[in-house]
Amino acid sequence: MLWKMSNSLVLKIIASSINISKQAGVIVRDVMKKGDLGVVDKGINDLQTEADRRAQNCIITSLSKQFPKISIIGEETLDPNDKIEDHWMVTTYDESVFKHKCPEEWLNVTDEDIVVWVDPLDGTSEYTQGLLDHVTVLIGLSVKGRAIGGIIHQPFYNYEKETDFSKLGRTIWGLVGLGAFGFTHKQPPVGKVIVTTTRSHSSATINAAIDAIKPDEVLRVGGAGHKVLLVIEGKAHAYVFPSRGCKKWDTCAPEGVLQSLGGRLTDVFGADLLYDKDVNHTNELGVLATHDALTAHPFFLSKFTDDVKASLLSQQQRV
Numbered sequence: 372m373l374w375k376m377s378n379s380l381v382l383k384i385i386a387s388s389i390n391i392s393k394q395a396g397v398i399v400r401d402v403m404k405k406g407d408l409g410v411v412d413k414g415i416n417d418l419q420t421e422a423d424r425r426a427q428n429c430i431i432t433s434l435s436k437q438f439p440k441i442s443i444i445g446e447e448t449l450d451p452n453d454k455i456e457d458h459w460m461v462t463t464y465d466e467s468v469f470k471h472k473c474p475e476e477w478l479n480v481t482d483e484d485i486v487v488w489v490d491p492l493d494g495t496s497e498y499t500q501g502l503l504d505h506v507t508v509l510i511g512l513s514v515k516g517r518a519i520g521g522i523i524h525q526p527f528y529n530y531e532k533e534t535d536f537s538k539l540g541r542t543i544w545g546l547v548g549l550g551a552f553g554f555t556h557k558q559p560p561v562g563k564v565i566v567t568t569t570r571s572h573s574s575a576t577i578n579a580a581i582d583a584i585k586p587d588e589v590l591r592v593g594g595a596g597h598k599v600l601l602v603i604e605g606k607a608h609a610y611v612f613p614s615r616g617c618k619k620w621d622t623c624a625p626e627g628v629l630q631s632l633g634g635r636l637t638d639v640f641g642a643d644l645l646y647d648k649d650v651n652h653t654n655e656l657g658v659l660a661t662h663d664a665l666t667a668h669p670f671f672l673s674k675f676t677d678d679v680k681a682s683l684l685s686q687q688q689r690v
C-alpha cells in the first residue's frame with residue numbers, strides 16, 4: 372500500500388477514474404438492456420435518462436469518497452434521495468497507470484488545484500435512438516483551470532460485432548506530458564480535409580463555417596467525446612462546432628486526451644477553454660478541436676469568417 376500512497380494525486384485520480392468509468396459503462400449498458408430508459412426532457416433537444424442519473428451517481432459517489440477534497444462538477448442535477456447501489460461505489464485503481472512516471476509538472480498538484488468535470492453519458496440523444504457507438508462516459512481532469520487529462524470510456528465499442536454485452540467497451544485515457552492509451556493513435560489522411568460536426572444541433576452559422584472550410588467530407592455524428600475520438604483515430608482532421616451549447620463536461624476529458632497527443636481544443640477565436648470551478652458551464656464561443664496544434668489548428672481557425680464570429684458573439688450577448 373505504501374507504494375500506492377507515494378503516487379501523485381494526479382495519477383491516482385486517473386487510475387481511479389478509469390475503473391469508475393468502466394462501472395459507469397456497465398450501468399449505461401444495463402439500463403439499455405432492461406429497455407426502460409426513463410427519459411426526462413430537460414429542455415429543447417436536451418434529454419436525460421435513467422442511465423445518465425445512475426452513471427453520474429456512481430461516478431460522483433466513488434470519486435468524492437476517494438478524493439473528498441477535490442471539486443467535482445457533473446452535468447446532471449440529481450435528487451439527493453436517489454438510491455445509490457453498493458456496487459456503484461468503486462474504490463479500486465487501474466494499476467497499469469502506476470507503471471508510468473508522473474510528468475514533473477503534475478507532481479506537486481494539490482486538491483485545491485483540481486476540478487474534475489463529469490459527463491456521465493455523452494450522446495444521450497443518440498443513446499435513446501440506438502446510435503450506441505456515439506455514446507461515451509467522460510471524466511475530465513483540470514488543474515488550475517486547464518484541462519490536463521481525462522478518460523473517454525466508450526461503453527458500446529464493438530457492439531456491431533460483439534453480441535455479449537459484458538464484452539463491450541473500451542477505455543481511453545490521457546495525460547499531458549505522458550500521452551494517451553487504450554487505442555491506436557492515427558493521423559488523418561494527407562491531401563484531403565475531413566471535418567466532424569453536430570448531427571442534431573445544426574444551424575446556418577455552423578453550415579456557413581463548414582462551407583468556408585470546403586471539406587472533402589463532413590461526418591455529422593453525436594457526442595462531443597465521440598467526435599474527438601474520430602479526430603484522435605485519424606478519421607477526421609477537426610471537430611468544428613461554432614455554436615454555443617457544448618458544456619465544460621463535454622470538452623474537459625476530450626481536450627485533456629487530445630492535448631496529450633499534440634492536438635488542440637479551443638473556442639472559435641483560438642482562446643483556451645477554462646475549467647475553474649466558478650467558470651460559466653457553457654462554452655459560449657464554440658469549439659474547435661484539431662489533430663495537430665501547430666499547423667491544423669491555425670488553418671481551421673483562419674477559416675472562421677467575421678460573420679461566424681459575430682454570430683457567436685451576438686448569441687453570447689443574448690444569454
Ligand SMILES: O=P(O)(O)O[C@H]1[C@H](O)[C@@H](O)[C@H](OP(=O)(O)O)[C@@H](O)[C@H]1O
Nearest residue numbers: 492493494495569572593594595617
Ligand atoms: O451529455 P450530452 O447532453 O449528451 O452532451 C451533448 C452535448 O452537450 C452536445 O453539445 C452534443 O451536441 P452535438 O452532438 O449536436 O454536437 C451532443 O451530442 C451531446 O454530446
Ligand SMILES: [Mg+2]
Nearest residue numbers: 417418446495
Ligand atoms: Mg445531457
Ligand SMILES: [Mg+2]
Nearest residue numbers: 490493494621
Ligand atoms: Mg455531453
Ligand SMILES: [Mg+2]
Nearest residue numbers: 446490492493
Ligand atoms: Mg451527458
